[in-house]
Amino acid sequence: MNILKCTKCNAYTLKEKCPECDxxxxxxKPPKYSPLDQYGKYRLIYKKEQLL
Ligand SMILES: [Zn+2]
Known part of the structure; x- marks a missing residue:
């Protein structure tokens, strides 16, 4: 069984569509990558470009 969540009304359901808002x-489950890590990477690239 797979529990799913509606991001609109924060309701948990087993259906692929929210019964509340459709x-x-x-x-x-949280995504594997961290948004903070991504920003760090972009900042590094930005710094490198500034040095060139
Ligand atoms: Zn909903």
Missing amino acids: SKTFSP
Whole structure:
């Protein structure tokens, strides 16, 4: 069984569509990548370009 979550009304459901607002539901598991890491990477690239 796969628990899904509606990002609009924060409701948990087993259906691929939220019964409340009919929008697509997503797995509540956090994504593997961290947004903070991505920003760090971009900052590094930016710094390198500034040095060139
Ligand atoms: Zn919903």
